[in-house]
Amino acid sequence: MIQLLAPRLRLLALVFALGAATCACSATPGAKALDDVRILSDDALQGRAPGTPGSAMARAHILKRFGEIGLSPIGTSFERPFSYARRDGTKVDAINLVARIAGTKPGGKAMVVSAHYDHLGVRGGEIFNGADDNASGVAGLLAVAEAFKAQPPRHDVILAVLDAEEGGLRGAHAFVADPPVPLPRIALNINFDMLSKNPRNELYVSGASPFPTLKPILDKVAATAPVTLKLGHDTDADGKQNNWTNQSDHYAFAAKGVPWVYFGVEDHPDYHKSTDDFATIPQDFFKRSVATVVAASLALERDLDTIQPPH
Template sequence: MKSRFMKTTSVLAFVAALSLSAQAGEKAEFSKENAVEVIKTLSADDMQGRGTGTEGNAKARAYLMDKLKAMKLEPLDGTYEYPFDFTVKRRNGDELSLSAVNLLFRIKGSDSGGKSIVISAHYDHVGVRGGEIFNGADDNASGVAGLLAAAEHFQKHPPKHDVIFALFDAEEVGLQGARAFVKEIPEAAGDVAFNINFDMLSRSDKNELYAAGAYHTAALKPVIEKVAAAAPVKLLMGHDDPKLGSNDWTLQSDHGPFHREGIPFLYFGVEDHPHYHRPSDDFETVPIDFFMRSIETVVMAAEAIDDDLGQITK
């Protein structure tokens, strides 16, 4: 049995304090309690690491669908579920066929002009390996919590543009969910002009969150700088230059397929840490303070992208 590093009561007390501060008028409006519940539930042992095609993955998806319904979020085109099939090669050369399901919903904009923004986060993780559960709290239950926080914010502050929220499956086996989406973008999604992707938002000993994408879309730089000036974390630009080799994140998460299709992106994530793709990536090891401030930052950024989309994409 895993050891538990944080008392539930202390987490709840911390969240209650944050909720009181939210009433003072912070820029990003979302439920801190809801964000904690999402990351804790998705990274619990009974989700079995949320590996694509597993019972744990299906359980996570069912939980998320219940959450979307409870939040009264509109399915993209009458349904949340968009299934797809794909084949991957194993290390021994054998091919493995899998079925997966993306979850899509929408908040309509006030004056979109036909253009839409996709906010994405993957809900799958790597499952069980060697008898150990890889719960994936940071990777990427944290990003899912960030996406739902952005949805809460835009429910209270309607966006200018249609915002399509994409909870992608099968990221961990080759960005398959995002690839399936961009290969056949649903007509109801409109003219997808931009992708904002959240992947690993919840832990940084340096209090740092990276925004990648300005190298490829120079018009993003002043937008990111504006957000960084007000952000409650240290928001840095980087990890998007091809000269960086493996430290170039341009194609390393679900924004990659959008980039390949010529759709500009902004990716938010932390640098790798000792818990990355390890069984220790549990809710109990997540620094809740940074997690909350990170989510606040990405929600602020999503609103800034919506405000300045015309300038960014012209």
């Protein structure tokens, strides 16, 4: 039997400590990224499977961070519920979280930054905490949100923290089926999925091959990135299994013809294992990875008007 009480008390202590700070936002975007990963991958959240109490606890933390950063909903609520059926026919009620940072030139193109917050839950009596997959991506998204609040974008930036990615990109498909702004306005999706574990100091960015207008922007970011930022994993050149086009939430945007960029690390021994815990994250690499995706997001928004879908 899994013992829940102690982890829950640890999580409450962490949330209390964070809330006791006079200002949770930092002048440096990403300063709280490690705290975000630690909380989202705590045992108390039981692996954040959709429709579970642990998923609700994850949302509570993310919404707390939305408030600290000063984000605004589109409409009356950050929460966008949707439902789907598992293979056995059981219904799951899931929830995406969506916020917007208004651009200084409203009404034009918009950019969506996404990361999924769900993971595999409890299997065989073991908790699959998903620290890298994908608490790390959510932390990166929150750091990007902090950066755009500090440096207001010209275009609307929509932050989409998506549910039920592990079960078939369900949250992303729900988002594009009922987008918060007209889909033709969305000029780019930037997706984060696994940002924290790579022994070679490498972070990959995919999308430049299908969308060549992205390449000069990403090459410029890579030239000064604090990690080794490598372009690739977006063609079948090394086999279909190494083409990441359909392997995370950006694929739902790709299927609608929206240009996309995907940041992530290659698979590692903790991928989809119960060992994907906060304790196994190389913290220095993760901090530099977050700094890289923040810089890239700022650069991509600045040049958003140059990004074109393929003819």
